[in-house]
Amino acid sequence: MEESKMQWSPPSRYGPIFRTSVAGRPIVISVDPEFNHYIVKQEGKLVELWYMDSFSSLFSMEGESRTTALGVIHKYVRSIILDHFGAEPLKEKLLPQIEVFVSKTLETWSTQSSVEVKHAASIMVFDFSTKSIMFSYDAEKSPMKLSEKLINAAGGFMSFPLNIPGFAYHKSLKDQKEALTMLRKIVKEKMNSPGKHEDMLDQAINNMNKEKFLSEDFLARWVFGISFATFEAISTALSLALKLIADSPAVLQELTAEHKAILKARKNRNSILTWEEYKSMTFTLQVINEVLRIANVSPGLLRKALKDIKFKGYTIPSGWTIMIANSALQLNSNTYKDPLAFNPWRWKVRNKQPY
Template sequence: MWIIGLCTVAVLVVYLTYWLNKWSNPKCNGVFPPGSMGLPLIGETLQMTVPSDSLDLHAFIKKRAQRYGPIFRSSLVGRPIVLSTDLEFNHYIVKQEGRLVEIWYLDIFDKFLGMKGENRISAVGNVHKYIRSITLNHLGADSVKEKLLPQMEEVVNKTLQTWSSKPSVEMRDAASKMLLDFSARIFCSYDAEKLLQLKLSEKFANTLGCFMSFPLNIPGTTYHKCLKSQKEAMSMLRKIVKEKITSPEKRSENLLDQAIDDMEKEKFLSEDFIVQLLFVILFASFETSVSVLLALKFLAEYPAALQELTVYELEAILKRRENPNSILIWDEYKSMTSTFQVINEVLRMGNVSPGLLRKALKDIEFKGYTIPAGWAIMLVNSAFQVNPNTFKDRLQEFWSFATNDLDPLVVSKNFMPFGRGIGLCSGAEYIKAFMATFLHVLVTKYR
């Protein structure tokens, strides 16, 4: 019996050794970028999810870039991935969308939305073109100019008035709710009071924790709790979509109504797809609240920037008006040079995303390395945006774009808060306009 037991143990040891070696050295038709795959299944997820107490590059990325170089491999959330702080490689990849790579949103995100096949939100081709078209139509510069700007000022006025009447405000929750309620109103004409009853912002907040948690769907885990909140949020959005589909008389000219009308001419558009689209767009708006928080933090810490913004720009706009109480107009918005500098600094130093995510459609050859098809790629643009060699240790100086005559080409290459090429965020103008309006009302009417 002891011989049988010894043989069994030997077989298990050989199998585990083979499996561990296969995990640590996956197949590649060339030379892998250096790095480590971490523990089996878990990879290096735990190290990546350790919270950072600095606006500098995350310690996980900084340590590995110093050890392995600007392009290295790892495994995060169950997915083999290449991370890049290489400027040349990142610019190359963003130009290859639809050819060598496609936009990727984490497997967890796809599972959340039930994304499958060519009709998923992240698909290239007609699906991607349609999403860009419909979002630009409702969030682009023309829409901001013609109708959104006064609506933004109205909601910011009401929100700040409410905040000022309270002894204290939990800013993350309050800012998230402000942005989500406004976005839901303009995207699907849904009443803010109904959203309050549904507690949609609470569901989105609870969903956030899942995206860098290990996908273990067992009661008590972070992933399980987030999945429950996500299902509740999706159920609420489905109810809104169904209500619109079955009540044509309630439709207007918002994004949701256009998507429903387009169902007759676009084959990939279905009720499920529209619910997914609504979730993704609202989630992106919800996450913009981080930028509002950082704007408040920076202006409180840098009085010179606050004075420049208040006295020489935003109060000057009021003085030029015949009626100081009139609403903000497009020409005034476009003249806010210092305001845009504040927004740029907020986006540069506190980018919401740790990087742009892509997935390799084919084997990619670059600088002697091979990235296999199917692997994920994270373009760590924040590495350039906080690079002291470019921005002269701007972690200590906030006002860099205002006080330095940086070459525009240098800025364009090292500052990509909204992506680049066809990956450029179609809601960029919408985000900047909301932040500019928020700052305009805040510094001219409140302390």
Template sequence: MWNTICLSVVGLVVIWISNWIRRWRNPKCNGVLPPGSMGFPLIGETLPLIIPTYSLDLHPFIKNRLQRYGSIFRTSIVGRPVVISADPEFNNFLFQQEGSLVELYYLDTFSKIFVHEGVSRTNEFGVVHKYIRSIFLNHFGAERLKEKLLPEIEQMVNKTLSAWSTQASVEVKHAASVLVLDFSAKQIISYDAKKSSESLSETYTRIIQGFMSFPLNIPGTAYNQCVKDQKKIIAMLRDMLKERRASPETNRGDFLDQISKDMDKEKFLSEDFVVQLIFGGLFATFESVSAVLALGFMLLSEHPSVLEEMIAEHETILKNREHPNSLLAWGEYKSMTFTLQVINETLRLGNVAPGLLRKALKDIRVKGFTIPKGWAIMMVTSALQLSPSTFKNPLEFNPWRWKDLDSLVISKNFMPFGRGMRQCAGAEYSRAFMATFFHVLLTKYRWTTIKVGNVSRNPILRFGNGIHIKFSKKN
């Protein structure tokens, strides 16, 4: 009898598991789902997505599925159903539907690191989003760059390159991360790396290392270390905010000053929300710029003709100055036509962020398929930026291509800083920082590549073993 009972229980368990797997592989939908596979239960197709690939081309996970299923397909990442789109028309449509058909969305690893205790008001559209964009533009937008930041960036770059020139070699990805984060943190929280007991650049670097890992929070995992570092920075920022709130007469003129004062006027600015916003703002300002600068060194080393034209452009700027030793002016920055083309081309190839995530607020019909309400949608901007139909020989580093590209084509197929209402408020700041860095580098220094490691994606751009450069001052 006991054997019969055991066999019956085992049979019921097998039937239940089989039905569960069938439902997993065939999700409910009020229509026809896009083609694709949901992968294994719970983990979905996460593992093939995070396997490194050593190329600037699209990650094979995305490229192979686009070739097999077309420009829109379904999958599952860390147990969440996701529709991936490389269709420029559909993506452009979604950018226009922010707040009605879709909202901002994060996968588990990102949301658990960047959203504290359930705070997720960065999703909200309207007043909150308008405020967030406005305050970041106040401190990093074009007007702030013109009035204050551009000369300060140049002075910081001068000081940094002078220090780098005294070293046998510099690993530029890490060193650039320190440079950018220290400068941005000074504007946001008046951070002084020399006086601080906490190295923000080191901590954020560890967070990046665990960022694309599977969200398994057990000791010894990259994600566990990521969570610990996030809590450490959150605690530091919370203490700083409380200190500013307790001493409102202190005026440092930074981002933290403004937002702490605004907390008395805006009800949505809770302590948790402000701390989380600053944490995310610091992250956003440092990773993409440092990655593009590092990739720029690698590409310029391989393309001397590009480097020669850049040097000529910056030497012309010096020749046209009334006072040769004056700091970089806004008009000079905007005149760097070729340098900005080089930056665009590096951003296009770098694809630091593999895609932009949204969540469907309603069932969405597209090309005969239905994306169910609640599903995530990843708009794969990297696929658009490497499309041979838009960019001839897309894996070729060719800054001159930007002279002939139509502005409408660019707007629909090149979006390294996002698009629509969610476009990064720091886009101009990032470009100005990189252009200023190259201006100081090319007019005052020589550099030699000592060692280049491997560039990989998982799918975020990584620099294995780094890019090591020797700097020296020009005579």
């Protein structure tokens, strides 16, 4: 086939790889597993991280391009994330802390006539992660509800970047400004009273002499970004999980039976959840896998072509955006049998492709 610059015939445009445009920007969307795997392996070579303008501008730093700034955040977060969110911290301290915090939150919810789950879950996840892991923020003692500011700011991330009163993006920038002012104050206070290495912000401040890009402004924006990524992803997954489980009595019944069996086996029914109990929740894990399969919180990964990319006789021009739509593969009948059905039992057979 003669090579061309993404000149697909009409039928091919709607196949596993096709071109379109978003807000006037050319973009290639792929649900092709082979191509997606290839692109992910080319990060830093043929492609780089890319985000929508409305999203990246909220996290840009002075003196750096938006793409560069986001790339720095992404790489730096990966380097320290396991120190605070990995298996060892979860096993040693986070598991009992999470149980206590969630139990307290559910008790509060039970006293209310109704709960908007997504919003309430966002606040719960934000308050826990920022207090226990990120930067020791105590929502109960704070004069301003930082969680509300970040949730409001998130409303403009997928909007057109029109900084005009009345538009979502304008309100996002306003809430972001107020949140960053508070975060800069927190960063400054920590820098002026250095202590032992406890949370993620402490670790970043301790690394400022080694990493030149770590500035006061960077740290405030970095905390803003990681806080958003944490509460938005987890609260979305929790909300969808509750909806799917509520609509499936059989799943709820088996899930309840598994947790009742754990409580029954305890010597002290009121003891804190142990690592061994957590690891024994086999059906719970199947439910989690199925929720993430059927309702992936991220529609796709965005990359920007740094050079012309040749694939199967076609060329994706340098500068074009590529969307790796892995979430679409999870709902493909060629990947899973009856893909739209909520069926945690498909994950029951270990070390084999779920059906």
